[in-house]
Amino acid sequence: MQRTNRRIFLNSLGATLILPTLPSATRRMAGSRVLGSEPSRDSVENDKNSVRRFCCIYFPNGVSLPPKDHPAHEDWHWFPHETGSDYRLTKVLESLAPFRSELTILSGLSHPATRSMVGHATGDTFLTGADQSKNYVNSVSLDQVLASVVGGQTRFPSLTLSSDGGVGTPGRAKTMSFTFSGKPIPSLSNPRQIFNRMFGVSERSLEEQRQAFGQDRSILDSVLSEARTLKNHLAGSDQKRLDEYMTSVREIERRLARADHWLDVQKPLVDENHFDLDVTPAEGGEDYIRVILDLMYMAMLTDSTRSITYQITSEDAKGIGDRFPNTIGLKGHHNLSHGAGNKNGYEDWAKYDQFLTNQLAYFLQRLQADEDPEGDGTLLDNTMVYYGCGTSRTHQAVNYPLILAGARNMGLKHGQHRRFEESTIPISNLYVAMLQQLGVPVDQFADSTGSLDEILA
Secondary structure, eight states: OOOOOOHHHHHHHHBBOOOOOOOHHHHHHHOOOOOOOOOOSSSSSOTTTTTEEEEEOOOOOOOOOOTSSSSHHHHHHHOOSSOOOOOOOOOTTGGGGGGGGEEEEEEEEGGGGGTSSSSSGGGGGTTTTTOOSSOOOOOOOOHHHHHHHHHGGSSSOOEESSSHHHHHHHHSSSSSOOOOSOOOOBBBHHHHHHHHHHHHHOOOOOOHHHHHHHHHHHHHHHHHHHHHHHHSOHHHHHHHHHHHHHHHHHHHHHHHHHHHHTTTSOOOOGGGGGSSSTTTTOOOHHHHHHHHHHHHHHHHHHSSSSSEEEEESSSSOOOOGGGGGGGTTTOOOHHHHOOSSTTHHHHHHHHHHHHHHHHHHHHHHHHHSSTTTSSSTTGGGGGGEEESOSSTTOOOSOOOEEEEEEEEGGGGGOOEEEEEEEEEEEEEHHHHHHHHHHTTOOOOOTTSSOOOOBBOO
């Protein structure tokens, strides 16, 4: 049987999905890497009425929620105290005032299966809704469902970003995106690397790149051939695991085919001098976050992708982003979330919540300021921005703090604070409604029981 050169295989595809140990197997196959979940089908041809984009911005550790009898309750509580359209923005959210008619604040929603889990594990399931209450297993994330439908219309089916980079560990993911087989998609964190991937010029000629794609396909063919032969000698449980592996390899095949097609299309001409591409998370919280947001904005302005996730920092309480509050004179984020009982504890925590909200306001302003070259209205009119966290009070995975903004041309009803009954409505109902408005024909997502039509006009 022909052996695949593992080093060449890893270098050509660049990642870390390795075939799990199969007790009934006599040997292991070569490893491979998944950089993104590939579209399973193409949607209708692109036109000015079908350009719909999605981006998710996630932050960890919950939010400051001073109790009613606390002096900070009135001004520094994350959620508005009123519901409906006559709510008052607290100090935490006051920078969103110019976008009041462009957003909806949501409370009372969460994933039922994670409510009893340790809050640090909720980042993995925020966009998937997978039930990990008994053992770690994940499923496809919302952004990848969208990418499977619209990804063929852009150079990159999706863009997965975080401040930490990579995938992390099960239960402490450093990515928000998961493939249809539940595998984590490595996130990018280096601004220059992100810019070069989207807009940089390759050092290799087109012919050299195309030849490399051909070599990659040959390697994949060998891997799949070996896998089919190996499958005949495996027990039933191992066959299932091997099937999952083969599905991932086929996803890489589709990615290579699509990347080959885009070789003939020139990348957008974007001046790198407009970005501080050398800033790092360790050097400055706001500067770093904003260059990531700027790159997200440019990715959508150039229609390089229509599905983006950005995890400001992971839920492991040790990531580089935990030090972002230091840049405004505060303790680490995880420390803030456990220090509410200290003097000024709620206010200090809320001031970092406010800092994060300011970054969201900056991003919304950028999207609102530009006409959409691919559709009617502004970029914000055609972009669904989803901002939130998988916990509320310290590590409690209930009542997620959520904001849904933009997407005026997708039929969302904004200008309100909507409070839902958590015991009866899973957050996956919201995801069904979001996907439907993004043009994805679904009526079920994770544990949904319907569509949250209350967010629609």
